[in-house]
Amino acid sequence: MNLTFTDEQQAAQETARELAEKKLMPLAAKLDATEDFPEAAVAELAELGLLGMMTPEKYGGAALDAVGYALSLIEIARADASVAVTLSVNNLVAGSIGEWGSEAQKERYLPKLNTPAGLGAFALTEPHAGSDAKAIRTRAERKGDHYVLDGEKTWITNATHAGTFIVMAVTDPAARARSISAFVVEGKTKGMTIGKAEPKMGQRASHSCPVFFSGCKVPAENMLGPEGAGLKVALSALDSGRIGIASLSVGIIQACLDEMVSYAKERQAFGKPIGDLQAIQWMIADTAVDLEAAKALTLMTACKKAAGEAVSELAATAKLFASEAANRAAYRAVQVFGGYGYSREYRVERLYRDARVLTLYEGTSEIQRLVIARSRLK
Ligand SMILES: Cc1cc2nc3c(=O)[nH]c(=O)nc-3n(C[C@H](O)[C@H](O)[C@H](O)COP(=O)(O)OP(=O)(O)OC[C@H]3O[C@@H](n4cnc5c(N)ncnc54)[C@H](O)[C@@H]3O)c2cc1C
Missing domain, CATH: 1.20.140.10 (Butyryl-CoA Dehydrogenase, subunit A, domain 3)
Known part of the structure; x- marks a missing residue:
C-alpha cells in the first residue's frame, strides 16, 4: 500500500480545501441556524467537477479514485459536515449505478448526478426497519412494463433536492433473502412525495425526509442490478x-x-x-x-x-x-x-x-x- 498521493489526488484535495475555506466555512454557521439546503455550495461543487468526483470521464465525471475522494471529502467536512454528507450520498448513488447499472442506465443517470438537478438520494430505511434492512416493506409490484411502488421510506438524505433516487423495494415477498430489488426512480415521478425534513440535532443544512410511494410507476428497465439483488x-x-x-x-x-x-x-x-x-x-x-x-x-x-x-x-x-x-x-x-x-x-x-x-x-x-x-x- 502506497500512502504518497498522486498529483491528481493532491490537486483534488487542494481544490476542495480552497472551496471549503473560501466559500463553505464562512456560510456553515448560518446554514446550520436556518437549516437551508446548501444550494450554492452544491452548485459550486458541480462547477468544480466535485459532485461526480468518482464517476468515469466517459460520463462527465472527474474519475477520481477512492483516495482522491476521501482526501477531498475530509477538506469539505472540516468546513461543513452538511455539505460533505450531501456530496457523499451523491457519490454513493453514482457509485452504485456505476457498479450495478446497465450501460443505458449509466448513460442516462451518471451525467445527471454531476449536476445539482440530478442530485442523488439513497432510500433504504423505513420507519420500522433501519439496521434490520431485510425487514423493509415497500412493495414493487410488476404490472406489464412497469413496477408499481407503494410504501414509505424515512430519513432519506438529499430527498428535498434529489433528481435521482435509488429505492429498495420488495419484488417477491416469498423469496426471503432475495425478495428485495433496487430501482432508480427519478425525482418528481408521479406517486412519489417528499415529506417534511426531520428537525435534526446536527448537520442541519442537510435535509433528511420521509418519502412516500403511492401507485408510483417506475419503468421495468429502471431496476438496478438483477431482480432480488437489492440487498x-x-x-x-x-x-x-x-x-x-x-x-x-x-x-x-x-x-x-x-x-x-x-x-x-x-x-x-x-x-x-x-x-x-x-x-x-x-x-x-x-x-x-x-x-x-x-x-x-x-x-x-x-x-x-x-x-x-x-x-x-x-x-x-x-x-x-x-x-x-x-x-x-x-x-x-x-x-x-x-x-x-x-x-x-x-x-x-x-x-x-x-x-x-x-x-x-x-x-x-x-x-x-x-x-x-x-x-x-x-
Ligand atoms: C441524519 C440521518 C440521515 C440518514 N440518511 C439516510 C439515507 O439517506 N438513506 C437511508 O436509507 N437511511 C438513512 N438514515 C437512516 C439510518 O441509516 C438508520 O437510522 C440507521 O441505520 C439505524 O436504524 P434505526 O434508526 O432504525 O435504528 P434501529 O435499527 O432501530 O436501532 C436501534 C438501536 O438498536 C441497535 N441494534 C439494532 N440491531 C442491532 C443488532 N443486530 N445488534 C446490535 N445492536 C443492534 C442499534 O445499533 C441502535 O443502537 C439516516 C439517519 C439519520 C439519523
Missing part, C-alpha cells in the same frame, strides 16, 4: 459509503483539533494560556492521536478500494473508529472551550452536534461491530 446493491453501496462517513469524521476531528489548538493558545487562566496546562495538552494530544489513526485507517481503506480489493470489513472498521473518535474529539473540544463551548456563538458547539450522527447513519456502531466480528469469525 447486495445496498450493502456494496454502504461499503463505499462508509469510506465517505469515515472521511467526514476525519474532517470533523481536524476541525475540533484546529479549534482546540487556537483557543488553548489564546485563552488565559491563572495568568497563563490554558495550553500551558497539562490537562489541556492531554486533550489536544489525545485528539491528535485520534486524528492520525482515523485518517490512516480511512486512507488505507480507500487505497485498498482503489486497488480493487474487497473492503467490507475494513470500511466498517474505519467508519466505526473514525466516527467514535470524532465524538471523542468534539467532546474534548467543548471541554477545552469551557462554558463558551456550550454557546452557539462558537464553532465547537456545532461540531459537537454534527459529530453525533456519525455513529448512527450508514450503519450504527453496533452494526459495524457486527460486520467486523462476522468477518473475523467466518
Whole structure:
C-alpha cells in the first residue's frame, strides 16, 4: 500500500480545501441556524467537477479514485459536515449505478448526478426497519412494463433536492433473502412525495425526509442490478459509503483539533494560556492521536478500494473508529472551550452536534461491530 498521493489526488484535495475555506466555512454557521439546503455550495461543487468526483470521464465525471475522494471529502467536512454528507450520498448513488447499472442506465443517470438537478438520494430505511434492512416493506409490484411502488421510506438524505433516487423495494415477498430489488426512480415521478425534513440535532443544512410511494410507476428497465439483488446493491453501496462517513469524521476531528489548538493558545487562566496546562495538552494530544489513526485507517481503506480489493470489513472498521473518535474529539473540544463551548456563538458547539450522527447513519456502531466480528469469525 502506497500512502504518497498522486498529483491528481493532491490537486483534488487542494481544490476542495480552497472551496471549503473560501466559500463553505464562512456560510456553515448560518446554514446550520436556518437549516437551508446548501444550494450554492452544491452548485459550486458541480462547477468544480466535485459532485461526480468518482464517476468515469466517459460520463462527465472527474474519475477520481477512492483516495482522491476521501482526501477531498475530509477538506469539505472540516468546513461543513452538511455539505460533505450531501456530496457523499451523491457519490454513493453514482457509485452504485456505476457498479450495478446497465450501460443505458449509466448513460442516462451518471451525467445527471454531476449536476445539482440530478442530485442523488439513497432510500433504504423505513420507519420500522433501519439496521434490520431485510425487514423493509415497500412493495414493487410488476404490472406489464412497469413496477408499481407503494410504501414509505424515512430519513432519506438529499430527498428535498434529489433528481435521482435509488429505492429498495420488495419484488417477491416469498423469496426471503432475495425478495428485495433496487430501482432508480427519478425525482418528481408521479406517486412519489417528499415529506417534511426531520428537525435534526446536527448537520442541519442537510435535509433528511420521509418519502412516500403511492401507485408510483417506475419503468421495468429502471431496476438496478438483477431482480432480488437489492440487498447486495445496498450493502456494496454502504461499503463505499462508509469510506465517505469515515472521511467526514476525519474532517470533523481536524476541525475540533484546529479549534482546540487556537483557543488553548489564546485563552488565559491563572495568568497563563490554558495550553500551558497539562490537562489541556492531554486533550489536544489525545485528539491528535485520534486524528492520525482515523485518517490512516480511512486512507488505507480507500487505497485498498482503489486497488480493487474487497473492503467490507475494513470500511466498517474505519467508519466505526473514525466516527467514535470524532465524538471523542468534539467532546474534548467543548471541554477545552469551557462554558463558551456550550454557546452557539462558537464553532465547537456545532461540531459537537454534527459529530453525533456519525455513529448512527450508514450503519450504527453496533452494526459495524457486527460486520467486523462476522468477518473475523467466518
Ligand atoms: C441524519 C440521518 C440521515 C440518514 N440518511 C439516510 C439515507 O439517506 N438513506 C437511508 O436509507 N437511511 C438513512 N438514515 C437512516 C439510518 O441509516 C438508520 O437510522 C440507521 O441505520 C439505524 O436504524 P434505526 O434508526 O432504525 O435504528 P434501529 O435499527 O432501530 O436501532 C436501534 C438501536 O438498536 C441497535 N441494534 C439494532 N440491531 C442491532 C443488532 N443486530 N445488534 C446490535 N445492536 C443492534 C442499534 O445499533 C441502535 O443502537 C439516516 C439517519 C439519520 C439519523
